[in-house]
Amino acid sequence: MGTFELLMQGFQTVLTLQNIGAAAMGAILGLIVGAMPGIGSLAGVALLLPLTYKFNPTTAIIMLGALYYSNMYGGSFSAILLNIPGDSPAVCTTLDGYPMAKNKKRPGQALFTADMASFIGGTIGIIILTFTGPALANLGLKFGPSEMTAILLIAMTSISWLVGENPTKGVVITMLGILLASMGMDTLSGLPRYDFGNIYLLGGIPFTPYIIGAVGFAQVIKLTNEKNVTNNDAISDKLTIRGSLLTPHDFRRLLPPAVRSGLLGTFVGVLPGAGATTGAFMGYAVQKSFKSEEPLGTGAIEGIAAAEAANNAAAAGAFAPLLALGIPGSGTGAVLLGGLMMWGLNPGPLLFSKSPDFAWGLIASLYLSNILTLIVALCVIPFLIRILTVPVTYMIPIITVVCVVGSYSTSNSLYGVVIMFLSGVVGYLLDKGGYPTAPMMLSFVLAPLLESNMRKAFIISGGSLDIFFTRPITCVLMIIMFGIILTPIVKGFLKKNK
Secondary structure (H helix, E strand, O other), X not given: OOHHHHHHHHHHHHOOHHHHHHHHHHHHHHHXXXXXXXXXXXXXXXXXXXXXXXXXXXXXXXXXXXXXXXXXXXXXXXHHHHOOOOOHHHHHHHHHHHHHHHOOOOHHHHHHHXXXXXXXXXXXXXXXXXXXXXXXXHHHHOOOHHHHHHHHHHHHHHHOOOOOOOHHHHHHHHHHHHHHHOOEEOOOOOOEEOOOOOXXXXXXXXXXXXXXXXXXXXXXXHHHHOOOOOOOHHHHHHOOHHXXXXXXXXXXXXXXXXXXXXXXXXXXXXXXXXXXXXXHHHHHHHHHOOOOOOOOOOOOHHHHHHHHHHHHHHHHHOHHHHHHOOOOXXXXXXXXXXXXXXXXXXXXXXHHHHOHHHHHHHHHHHHHHHHHHHHHHHHOHHHHHHHHHOOHHHHHHXXXXXXXXXXXXXXXXXXXXXXXXXXXHHHHHHHHOOOOOXXXXXXXXXXXXXXXXXXXXXXXXXXXXXXXXXXHHHHHHHHHHHHHHHHXXXXXXXXXXX
């Protein structure tokens, strides 16, 4: 039986009242969870897993899959409106989403762009998963520690020129992010590093409080120091869906980066350990090399579209190794895998032959969840925009409470709150000094992955660098990395001679 016929059987499984209700519930809960800083898809899926015990396996996984998928949508809400990423994949969305909402007074269009790009990227990811899922999973297995090291090196070398016109400041701030990420216990040897005798620092700097502080609380400090702050009265006449619609020109700007990032994000999502965060960053970094109507980081539609399409496509791509090989690509995937095993299902090559109703029902449910989430996300835009009409004197304590609650909920201690306050002060001082904080945050995300994969690669090769140049995929990726490093140097040399 062909793939299309199997997919139609999957839709027959999904399109029952119970399964549609489960998908709708997962979509709504995912949007809520994604929009709340500090929770994220991992905690959301883990917390809601007990709710599915009474469901049959197909209905349960449909609900959890919809929750995970719609979480990618919800993360953009707080990122665009409050400059606080709902979860780590939304970090790149803040770079253009908040400036577009705040400075250009187009919050409805920013949210609409994020929702449409998420839908386009997610649809691309689901279609690719449908027809090439097992093949993609096998391709992902070819990416070992050396290949992942090369990919992450490409990402790291792109960070310095990602935001800001001063490469020196970009390099300095990137190195600061790497140093902060290296604090805590060594993941391979188990030895403490840069703990300064503090027992709390043995666990390192927690990601969510750090990001919430560097972006969200730094914004609070900035607002309290601004003089004569005015409210966004200019958006009061745009509190409708019609007032938030994109123009045909805006949609033409959105489409190319969304399609590009959809393809790239799906591939990144298949790779072991990469996840939606890496997908969002790679999509944004690739867009940097293409022409945008406005510079990225100033409220460009292309930047929002690239980041949101990539993280949704990566979320879809992550299902390929999970279903076809039984290998989770992220912490959320591991929770989903545990749920499958709890219901007596064993993901792997035999899943599609032994439990076709379940496997194809889950894939079909992603199509349904994507549509339902888009509808709900677009309908709530007028209510979300009202956040920006709240006077700044009220917004400051509201954002502060959100930052404190989000930081505390991830660490269950005041340690997370302290980290949030400190990173907020550092983020504010860096911003005031003209240092872009985005490279610091992104290097903080990527550095642990880079270190882990690089050290594993050296263990495999016995400490030899040959592993990065004798394996075909790794060699090609390393050539690309050197090309990225040398390109600005060569351009500067040629410009100087000219």
